[in-house]
Amino acid sequence: MLRILLLRCMQIILKSCRETHCHYCFSEAPADVVFCPLCTIPVYCSRKCQEQAVGGISWNQDTYLESNSNAVDLGILSLTSTRCMAPNSKQIAEHRHECGGAHWAAVLPADIVLAGRLMAQYIDSRMLTGKSSAISGPNLDLIQHYDIDSPTSKLESHICAIVLLLCLQKHYRSDLSWKEETLSQLVLLICQVKVNSIAIVCMKSMDGGQGLTESKGYSAADDAVMCSVEQVKVAQAIYMSGSLFNHSCRPNVHAYFHSRTLFLRSTTYINSGSPVELSYGPQVGEMNLVKRQKSLQENYKFTCQCSSCSELHLSDLVIDSFCCPQSSCLGAVSESTCYKSEKNCVHVSVDESDICKLSLPHVSKVDEDIEKRRQHQ
Ligand SMILES: C[S@@+](CC[C@H](N)C(=O)[O-])C[C@H]1O[C@@H](n2cnc3c(N)ncnc32)[C@H](O)[C@@H]1O
Structure with a gap:
């Protein structure tokens, strides 16, 4: 059996799960959640997750915000700014650049905030290695469909890139100099996120129980109870190598998640030289050919050419x-x-x-x- 573990990634919680799931590990949030110390956007299930996402915060009167309540006035937040802190350790905090200043990360769509995280990761890693001058953008080896995007979609990408750049510039202030092509690099990054991001799903019990992960499984025979579970999309992620896999309506690997980590497991014997293909959603047996093609065209903007779509099943x-x-x-x-x-x-x-x-x-x-x-x- 083939098992692949994919780690190099960046994630963002979906808006629908913001108040119910940890923004770092995506598990269901407990009653006593931990908030980001600097803003009211994310909640975390533990201090560990908070530290991983926010990094070390240096506390002082100017930066502290009373954020232990979701009812903090957005007007006050948008006027409050925190001092930009250069990363000082190997760990790059994914949420730090979203803190303070305008409340943009709560307003922009998830894929734009995800593109912002990738850009911030690139900037922070450059700053760590002392290359903070002349920022352009990460050179990711990911496919994008800018050429075939509709004029409306292109306009949306450009406007979002301008807003994102302003937000990042506000956070990094004068610590950086930006190259002229940064804006076009951000447009490219947004287009790459749109094509390559993967939905992180978890299994949720519809009987009011706790969320279940697929690996734990659920045996009705062992427990002598029936349990109905449903897949819930909780987050969106870019996995650098995970994005290389094409879709098939009859996939030969099954994708599942443990917290933020993507695992692929083969579901059939894969001959040497055969492509490893996963399903982006539609599968033979669940939808007919026409509906599968329509769903992939609408959600992923491509006409499926997998082997299962070339013949009638x-x-x-x-x-x-x-x-x-x-x-x-x-x-x-x-x-x-x-x-x-x-x-x-x-x-x-x-x-x-x-x-x-x-x-x-x-x-x-x-x-x-x-x-x-x-x-x-
Ligand atoms: C996440 S990428 C997959 C990797 C990509 N083929 C590459 O070379 O980097 C998704 C894109 O690959 C192409 N693709 C994936 N599966 C496909 C399929 N079954 N039929 C046609 N194109 C597909 C589409 O252009 C889609 O937008």
Whole structure:
């Protein structure tokens, strides 16, 4: 079995989970949450998570904000600024640049704040190595679709990049000099985040229990209870190597998360030289071909060319089908495919090697049968 652990990453909690989940490890937040000492945006499940996200804070009268209440006046916050602190350790705090000043991280969309975190990580690592002059942007080896983006989407990326740059400049103040191309680098970064970010999901019990992670599993037999669980999107992340995997509607690896870490586990034997493909969402058996293609186009802006989309699968035929009313007919008949089929047959590829032929009943005969049944009732 193939197991891959992917670490190099940057994450951001989704707005819908801001008050219910830890902003660092994404587990469900306990009743006694820990707040960021400098602003009211994030909550953490423990001091450890808070320190990892915020870093060491030097306390003084100017920087301290009473933030142990979510009801802090946003007007006051937006007027309050904290002194920019250069990173002084190897650990780069992901949230520090979002603290103080305008409350922008709570307002901008998650993917823009994520792009801001990547930019801040690049700046902080340069400052750590003493290269704080002439900031441009990180050179990430990630695909982007700027060329095919709609004019509205391009405009949105440009406006968000301008706002983000102003926010970052406010945080870093005069400690840095910015290159002219920084703005276009930020547009590029935003486009890369849009194409490559992965949704972090956790399993949530719908019976009011605690959130479950997939690895713990849940055995109804062991516990003699039934439990309904649902996948909940809690955060959005960029994993540098995780972003290299293409989508397949019949993936050969399954992605799951432990806190912030992405794991991939093979679900089938993968031949040497075959691509390792995961699912971005739609899968054969869950949605028909048309719906899968539509979902990938709408959410990820590409036309799926995976092997499963190049041929018709049995499940694509039967998933939205009617059950055949003829007792002698084994199959389920899809309304659309029935009329398109030639000589009253549909050719179905069951798997790559096996092609089977489904016989369809004559529509007029079906009508007769239905009429006969009505008369019997
Ligand atoms: C996260 S990237 C995957 C890695 C990318 N192929 C690369 O070379 O870096 C996602 C992009 O890859 C392409 N892609 C991924 N799966 C695909 C598929 N099944 N069919 C067509 N294009 C796909 C699309 O352009 C999509 O926006």
